[in-house]
Amino acid sequence: MLFRGRLLAAAVGFPVDCNRDVAAAAVRWSAGMRNLAESLTRFRPLQTVLYWIQFIIVVSLLTFPLTVYEGYSASTSTAF
Secondary structure, three states, X not given: OHHHHHHHHHHHHHHHHHHHHHHHHHXXXXXXXXXXXXXXXXXXXXXXXXXXXXXXHHHHHHHHHHHHHHHHHHHHOOOO
């Protein structure tokens, strides 16, 4: 049972990740984050760092519910 729960979470996780990235591009979140980083500094390497910090925060917030579900399903399905 534990194997099925983890397999299901992995099978659902990949399409969710792909859709998240496509949606971020479609609604221009990525461009907005890039523009914000460019407006904060003119130093290109720092712009890249600022963009990735924003990207990691957004990805973490968007994938948090699935991460919680994966942990919950793994902890509740340990009985055989």
